[in-house]
Amino acid sequence: MVKVFIYPATSLILSDMVARFGHTPLSSAVAIRERIQTPGLESPPLQITPEEPKKGLKWAAVEVPAGVRGRMSLYGPMVEAAEAAIIINDADLSFGCMGCARTNELIKFQLREKDIPKLDLNYPKNDEEGVQFVSAIKKFLEGLGGAK
Amino acid sequence: MTPPVRIAQISCGPDYAGVQAEINAAAHEVNGEIFFPDITLKDIRRDFDAFGLDVKSPDLKLAIARAMALVEGRVEADAVFIATCFRCAEAAIVRNELRRYINENSKLPVVSYSFTERTTAGTLLTRMEALTTIARRRALLARETQSGITLGIDSGSATTKAIVMKDDKIIGTGWQPTTEVMKSAQDVIDHALSEAGITLKEVQAIGTTGYGRFLVGKEIKADLIQEELTVNSKGAVYLADKQHGPATVIDIGGMDNKAIAVMDGIPGTFTMGGICAGASGRFLEMTAKRLGVDITELGPLAMKGFGGTVPMNSYCIVFGTQSLVNALAAGSTREDVAAAACHSVAEQVFEQQLQEVDIKEPVIMVGGTSLIEGLVHAMGELLQTKIVVPHHSQYIGSVGSALLASGFIKDE
Secondary structure, rough: OOOEEOOOOOHHHHHHHHHHOOOOEOOOOOOOEEEEEEOOOOOOOOOOHHHHHHHHHHOOOOOHHHHHHHHHHHHHHHHHHEEEEHHHHHEHHOOOOOOOHHHHHHHHHHHHOOOEEEEEEEOOOOOOHHHHHHHHHHEEEEEEOOOO | OOOOOEEEEEEEEEHOOOOHHHHHHHHHHOOOEOOOOOHHHHHHHHHOOOOOHOOOHHHHHHHHHHHOOOOOOOOOOOEEEEEEEEEOOOHHHHHHHHHHHHHOOOOOOOEEEEEEEOOOOOHHHHHHHHHHHHHHHHHHOOOOOOOOOEEEEEEOOOOOEEEEEEEOOOEEEEEOOOOOOHHHHHHHHHHHHHHOOHHHHHEEEEEEOOHHHHOOOOOOOOEEOOOOHHHHHHHHHHOOOOOOOEEEEEEOOOOEEEEEEEEEEEEEEEEEEEOOHHHHHHHHHHHHHHHHHOHHHHHHHHHOOHHHHHOOOOHHHHHHHHHHHHHHHHOOOOOHHHHHHHHHHHHHHHOOOHHHHHOOOOOOEEOHHHHHHHHHHHHHHOOOOOOOOOHHHHHHHHHHHHHHHHHOOOOO
16 A cells, blocks of 8 residues: 555545555545635635644745745645655646645645656546546556555 | 625635634624635636636636626625735736726725735734725715814824814814823823814814724724724825825835825725835934934935935845945935935835835825925835825824714714
């Protein structure tokens, strides 16, 4: 069983696929809904306190916006714990998304820097690409070992 | 009980920065209610493309879609609060463009703010109060003349001022540095009443504004207790006789600065604050002290000098003072140093605050610092316009309070 960081961390589909192959998804507990009634697209369900951006200083310097550091206080430890990663670029909002582009750049960079198995894919634009997309993820997860 | 003012929040990052609770608390304090315009993913895709600002952050795309929903009337609100992370360039562009877009295409009052994790409800309170005042008291803010006998008190961070008005004329004034809030207020009230030749019993309505407005207002049983953003802009256009059409009001205060874009005497967008005391009246006070002149002499002194010859950037009051000392030690004249200090303060207000409001003529400068000729001149040069400084401009908050308080006279 491998701890797999998924990007976007809010993707329920990815999270489910990782779990189906017997691995542990490192993801956010927030799902993207069709109607948005919260401050952001993936606002945390629990109140983040001003302490979190300070904890985020471990991953981003003080001149980095507070919102980025607050997010990093949650995702930073997950990136550190990751033993593998699946990165989906330019995903549709409904597939899963994370609100801040700067945090997204930082998370993806930190994952790419890590010496772990990675799958870096673009989000499919048609059915044919969709089939290849799912097949690539399946192959990657199987290749990690410990599959059911 | 009056229903709360519904403030639509358009933002990126406050939840993850840990300040959402502070925003909610500030709104709640002034009987406002923060809500997040309810839109769908489909709206985001459509509106983001239509708006044409190609940003990358999904939450900024959401912000754009929410702004469009408000402007197009798909979501109803009384006011708008735009907030994004401090130091995020992408968000700053969106914040600025959305503020302008909402201001130009709707009648909704807007305030924009960039927060850090240290932003507190207290910092946001005056801004939220101004938003709710504009939404709730539009009729009162439309008042153009003062009637009866009214008293206005401005309990500011540096000075306390009082004005007595009768039938649209100022008949008494009082001014002194703020020490003990109530004592200073009582002293200026006594002075203004004595100058007007009337007693407190004859006063038909009282208004208070400024940092000490709640304390003073409660003690003297004021009819109107109102933040200085709406009061000062009203006072400014009244004294400058520019009550109709657009105007920009600049008030460089002792502790913070205000820049307000006004339309028909009612603020549309405004900013308040300052990165550091280096951009406030305090720095000019310190400069005057170091130059051995009274603050009233600093302006005329600055007018005789050439600031360009003295390197000074008072981004911080400590470094600003250091530049000042260095310049004097290097042989710069007092006149040049005074001019440089005025230019430095004006430049900072220009760079940090005036970019957040759309400057429209006439530009009216008010507050105690508007009497510093050198500062007004420096601001005029930066804005390439002739700045209007109305009579009694240092009493702006008191005049605005006295004017608006007359709306509370029983017969009216």
